[in-house]
Amino acid sequence: MRDLTSRALDTATALGATYADVRVVRRLEESIQIKSTRVEGVSAGETEGFGIRVLVDGAWGFAASHNLTTAEADRVAGEAVRIAKASATSTRLRVTLDSRPPAHGRYETPCVEDPFAIPLDRKIGDLLEADRALNNIKGIAWSESIYAAQREWKTFAASDGSFTEQVITHIGAGLEANAIDGDEHQRRSYPDNGGLWASAGYEHVRAMRLAENAERAASEAVELLTAPPLPAGTRTILLHPSQLYMQVHESCGHPTELDRAFGTEASYAGTSFLMPDMLDGFRYGSDLCDIVADATVPAGLGTFGWDDEGVAAQQVALVKEGMFVGYLSSRETAPRIGRQSGGAMRADGWNRIPLIRMTNVNLLPKPGMSFDDIVADTDDGLLFETNRSWSIDDRRLNFQFGTEICREIKGGKVGRLFRNGTYTGITYELWRSMDAVGDASSWRMWGTPNCGKGEPPQTGHVGHGVSGARFRNVRVGVSS
Amino acid sequence: MSGSVDGGLDLRGADPEGALRLAEEVVRLASAAGAGEAEALVMAGDSALTRFANSEIHQNVASSEVYINLRVAQGRRVGVASTGRIDAEGLRAVVERAVAIAGAVEELPDWAGLPPAGAGPRAPLASAWADGTAGFTPEQRAEGARAVIAAADAAGVTAFGSFSMDAEAIAVASSTGIRAAERRTSSQLLTVTMGPDGGSGYAEQCSVDATRIDAAAIGREAAERARVTANPVDIAPGDYPVVLNPYAVSDITDMLGYLGFSALAVAEDRSFFEAGRRVGSDLVTITDDGTDADGFPAGFDAEGVAKQRLVLLDRGVCRDLAYDQQTAARAHRASTGHGLPAPNPYGPFPTNMAMAPGSASLEELIGGMERGLLVTRFHYTNPVHGKRVVITGMTRDGTFLVEGGRIVGPVRNLRFTMSYLDALAGVEAVSRERRCIKGMLGGAVVPALRIGSFTFTGATAAG
Numbered sequence: 001m002r003d004l005t006s007r008a009l010d011t012a013t014a015l016g017a018t019y020a021d022v023r024v025v026r027r028l029e030e031s032i033q034i035k036s037t038r039v040e041g042v043s044a045g046e047t048e049g050f051g052i053r054v055l056v057d058g059a060w061g062f063a064a065s066h067n068l069t070t071a072e073a074d075r076v077a078g079e080a081v082r083i084a085k086a087s088a089t090s091t092r093l094r095v096t097l098d099s100r101p102p103a104h105g106r107y108e109t110p111c112v113e114d115p116f117a118i119p120l121d122r123k124i125g126d127l128l129e130a131d132r133a134l135n136n137i138k139g140i141a142w143s144e145s146i147y148a149a150q151r152e153w154k155t156f157a158a159s160d161g162s163f164t165e166q167v168i169t170h171i172g173a174g175l176e177a178n179a180i181d182g183d184e185h186q187r188r189s190y191p192d193n194g195g196l197w198a199s200a201g202y203e204h205v206r207a208m209r210l211a212e213n214a215e216r217a218a219s220e221a222v223e224l225l226t227a228p229p230l231p232a233g234t235r236t237i238l239l240h241p242s243q244l245y246m247q248v249h250e251s252c253g254h255p256t257e258l259d260r261a262f263g264t265e266a267s268y269a270g271t272s273f274l275m276p277d278m279l280d281g282f283r284y285g286s287d288l289c290d291i292v293a294d295a296t297v298p299a300g301l302g303t304f305g306w307d308d309e310g311v312a313a314q315q316v317a318l319v320k321e322g323m324f325v326g327y328l329s330s331r332e333t334a335p336r337i338g339r340q341s342g343g344a345m346r347a348d349g350w351n352r353i354p355l356i357r358m359t360n361v362n363l364l365p366k367p368g369m370s371f372d373d374i375v376a377d378t379d380d381g382l383l384f385e386t387n388r389s390w391s392i393d394d395r396r397l398n399f400q401f402g403t404e405i406c407r408e409i410k411g412g413k414v415g416r417l418f419r420n421g422t423y424t425g426i427t428y429e430l431w432r433s434m435d436a437v438g439d440a441s442s443w444r445m446w447g448t449p450n451c452g453k454g455e456p457p458q459t460g461h462v463g464h465g466v467s468g469a470r471f472r473n474v475r476v477g478v479s480s
Numbered sequence: 481m482s483g484s485v486d487g488g489l490d491l492r493g494a495d496p497e498g499a500l501r502l503a504e505e506v507v508r509l510a511s512a513a514g515a516g517e518a519e520a521l522v523m524a525g526d527s528a529l530t531r532f533a534n535s536e537i538h539q540n541v542a543s544s545e546v547y548i549n550l551r552v553a554q555g556r557r558v559g560v561a562s563t564g565r566i567d568a569e570g571l572r573a574v575v576e577r578a579v580a581i582a583g584a585v586e587e588l589p590d591w592a593g594l595p596p597a598g599a600g601p602r603a604p605l606a607s608a609w610a611d612g613t614a615g616f617t618p619e620q621r622a623e624g625a626r627a628v629i630a631a632a633d634a635a636g637v638t639a640f641g642s643f644s645m646d647a648e649a650i651a652v653a654s655s656t657g658i659r660a661a662e663r664r665t666s667s668q669l670l671t672v673t674m675g676p677d678g679g680s681g682y683a684e685q686c687s688v689d690a691t692r693i694d695a696a697a698i699g700r701e702a703a704e705r706a707r708v709t710a711n712p713v714d715i716a717p718g719d720y721p722v723v724l725n726p727y728a729v730s731d732i733t734d735m736l737g738y739l740g741f742s743a744l745a746v747a748e749d750r751s752f753f754e755a756g757r758r759v760g761s762d763l764v765t766i767t768d769d770g771t772d773a774d775g776f777p778a779g780f781d782a783e784g785v786a787k788q789r790l791v792l793l794d795r796g797v798c799r800d801l802a803y804d805q806q807t808a809a810r811a812h813r814a815s816t817g818h819g820l821p822a823p824n825p826y827g828p829f830p831t832n833m834a835m836a837p838g839s840a841s842l843e844e845l846i847g848g849m850e851r852g853l854l855v856t857r858f859h860y861t862n863p864v865h866g867k868r869v870v871i872t873g874m875t876r877d878g879t880f881l882v883e884g885g886r887i888v889g890p891v892r893n894l895r896f897t898m899s900y901l902d903a904l905a906g907v908e909a910v911s912r913e914r915r916c917i918k919g920m921l922g923g924a925v926v927p928a929l930r931i932g933s934f935t936f937t938g939a940t941a942a943g
Contacts, residue, residue: 043560065543066544087622141749264539270876351545393893400897426941
């Protein structure tokens, strides 16, 4: 591998690059889909290739190829340099990078049970058992159960002498029961919509106890068909961890991406209301709000050894005691606000350029009350569980979320169900209204394996640790 | 390390004959490995994208990629494997994995088999390809970006956007005799422009032929929209008549295609679609036509089946559905050529949709509103209730109050929560001009619409 990386860097440098890096990536994927006890799809995928990123005349160029030969490395390095020179014809701000030390070493996701070593029929059998349990419940129209694993071997080398090797394994699984009556379609997932994802081995799937939890999820889907719709109003709401992590994702994770704040995502999903001049002076949330980006936390989809610029994994404070204090950043963007990169540059495979992505953006737990204690402490409220739909405006201010299930809380007890529950608001107004955060007993990592960003589009795997929280005076029950 | 496949196949660039030879080789290897049925889909080509922001180029990328997707069946047991490697070891490994999966899975009781040879296309679509796109250089992309930026500079606003292109060969070969190969190009220039006083604009042009994209015109359209949307004012959420620009209308066709026009969605009872049911006004006809040269033509689907023209909504009434081989067999009919790469739990989709034009100009659509809103585009839409196609999202990059048939001024962005079926039922007028807009399901050719009532449920904050 060093032959190819050295050749790519040497050629790029010889052609005029003042900085170059190359990533060689091989990715294996495996997936199983079961629908209503039928094994509908089982697939395995492999892809490999390399991408070269160069700086010429203060402008970026990037080119990539599936063909792993030194001759192709020469061609692709030349193409990257040519592209950078074309970029330089329309550059107003020359790129300068921060001064991180050269990176060296090896990182591998800890896996107790290697998912790729477990026989396929055993994995199908585990999922099929759970899917059959969903269908034990009368009234289920159809079910869907999924399993997927991905392993990436990534070699990174840069013209400053950096050379790192990483083996990163991600795995997810989940169940979904669907109940339908006329125009009404209700869905209940376990443990999460789209599966619960982590960087881990197959032990992550076993720990979910899918089959044991299937009938409860299916029963709730059927029960929701006859539940009343959530009435409109302004209420106290509790966000279960299975919804709270998506709130963190959309309303804190994305707006704290520094490239977004600088406008480089404006033509796709938009910009951010969190501008650099607001650092250390803007109240984002209540005093209980401590949010970090932590690429070192175990099991997170954003956990690694180094990012795709060779910056070591680290924890960066984004919101501290409610104040906006930091960004997800890169070697190019961090110096523009007088800081060092926080190590958040990640690419979706060998054929994509790294972008600032969330690592694991976590709302830290607060000692004092468990999530169950918060429920018991709530006289009149609503509990929203498991994300179903999400939408937020192009500056990450106006959001609306729908959840699979919404339960009424009266006198500290969880009561009747509502269907089609939604809540909406303005990001900082919601976080400022947070008056309780669960302690460590319900804090765990959740994963988003479908985070879209960039042009051409990239799908990111990012993590979120949350414990559940309570918010006051939130508008609920929006419908057409 | 991988190189080219044994036998000297060169897959650099969009070479349909080379892609078909590779597909045939993979099918041969799979058959030799004992597969009862085998189907190989090969996609190979080049992509490039130049991205600009703050009126300068900040990302500029290119890649050469190849993708092989192999589906094998042993009786009713089906396995799928894919690879990006085209060396002998890569091909051997993909065959081994697909055959191993087929040996490990349970039978699909209603497995329909692979499509028959006669389902393939008669000839490649020449209209799917333009040499001008395949030969478009980084320097030409930069020139296009500079033209947009110059228009923004002239209007005192800032430009953000991308100029992208793809040139690829697609081939399908199967043990049942399918032989399909085609080369396709696509290009897109889009820009968001932003002014110093909160103004924001958007414009987009798509074409098979990148040399037909008028970058300066796109730049001027977006820049003018950003200029006239400066200092937007608040407006109360509520029900308003609207005129939707084609950029917004494309979200409606995308969502209908994704949620409703798929035979699998109907089979699973999660679609609004019932043949003969009226869901739109008489003015709404939506087709899917792979030969439509105004969109991104494609002669066949991922199963190598020739695409049939569908009339999805005929003057507001549900008529045709998109089928792939498996959903068609369950319905005892033939595939319409709308299959995706296997395994495909999502079902077939229409990927070449078009909404029929009307007779009005955009000005006439606006002129017919006593008090309403003109919407440039929708942002971050998502289903709240899939079967009723209730969608929530935001307006973006130019929302205007119209009074007495005239644009009064810009308003701050609004959130809507609205059934797109109700929106179609309320269509009062359709523009004669249409645009090709690239969306979730490919390119859609759509007009502007005037709709009697549209439900806005919230407003964004100024801060």
